[in-house]
Amino acid sequence: MKDGSQTQQETDTQIVNILHPKEVCRVGCWNVRTLYQTGKLAQVLKEMDRYDIQMLGICETRRTGNGTRKLATGHQILYLGRSDEQHSSDVGLILNRKLGKCMLGWNPYNDRLLSTRFHSKFAKLTVIVCYSPTEDKEEEKNSFYEELQRAVEETPVHDVLIIRGDLNAKIGTNNEGKESIMGKHGCDVINNNGSRLVDFCLENKLLEAPSSSTKTSINKHGLHQMVTHKIKLTMYRLIKGGELEVKNRFTILKDEQELSIEQFNTALVEAGKxxxxxxxxxKEELISSKTWEMVELRCKTKKKILTAKSARL
Known part of the structure; x- marks a missing residue:
């Protein structure tokens, strides 16, 4: 982590895995509008437990300063706010008890952006929580995406990277030429923030998670709703030499004018072998387990007979 980050010792980290092939981690994001009200944090924690969310990125916390705080419920909250004592924007991250022990450190960039890194045996996880300016704030958007790009570039290459937040973006449903980063289930017509987000994902080869919108969705009453996803580490076995062997087999057949299906199948089978x-x-066992049990019983019976004390004649 860079300057201003919290180290592993400061966060009292124990070695626990966050990503595992046999476990699913449920993460979420929510524009809570404010945590600067009595009882609002307790309501957010209750919703986390209700939906079994282990990690929740929060936007518009409206807190000041930055730091970490362990709560009586066992949760840990990382908050990042303005330094001028104004209660606006701001982001944060809430972790349950287990994930709090996985955290290696965190880096507060500004009041709209923070990065957190977690331990895992197979692959470290970096989570960036962000809150983008609205459509009418052009200069702030330029600064925001510059900082977001810097945060991505400072993320270790082999880390699993997740970006969560309210990006105030509508990406639309037209994914022509953008199939590698998005599907056809976007929201409304693409806006300027949406175009910036798409270009950012294309440049960094990031995949936009499938949801009703790329921001915390807003219902018909204008209230922000929580967006959740499940993440799980998938492991693949890499067999060295297989691709080269198949290529070599087809190199032998390259002089053939036409490649029949029999020749194609034969080349694959030989390469696979x-x-x-x-x-x-x-190999099947010649003696069944039941037979071995009878042999063991016979041995015990014989041992009892040999060790028994008999009366003298």
Missing amino acids: KTLGLKKKK
Whole structure:
């Protein structure tokens, strides 16, 4: 982490894995409008427990200063606000007890952006929480995306990267030429913030998560709703030499004018046999487990007879 970040010792971290192939982590994001009201934080924690959310990015907390705080419920909150004592914008991150032990450190960039890094045995996880300016604030948007780009570039290359937040963006439903980063389930017609977000994702090869909108969605009453996703680490076994072997097999056949389906299948089968080998059949046991139990019982019975004390004749 860079200057201003909290270190592993400061956050009292214990080595616990956040990403695991056999476990699912539920993460969320919510524009809470404010935490600068009595009882509002308790309401947010109750919703986290209700939806079984382990990590919740929050926007518009309207707190001042920055720091971490352990709550009586076992949750840990990271908050980042303005330094001029104005209660506006601001972002934060709430972790449950387990994920609080996974945290390696966090970096507050500004009142709209923070980055947090978590430990995992297979791959470290970096989570960026952000809150984009609205459509009419052009200069602030330029500064925001510059800082967001810096946060992405400072993320270690091999980390799993998740960006959560209210980006005030509508990306639309037209994904022509953008199939690698988005589907066709966007919201309304694309706006300026949406165009910036799409360009940002294309530049950094990021995938926009499928949801009703790229921001915390707003219902018909104008209230911000929580957006949640499940994440799980998927492991793939890499077999070295397989691709090269298949290429070599087809190189032998390149002089053929037409490649028949039989030649194609034969090349794949031969490459598979050489690279993966043949599956070995498991030898059947000649003596069943029931027979072994009877043998064991016989041995015990014989031992009792040999050790028994008999009366003298």
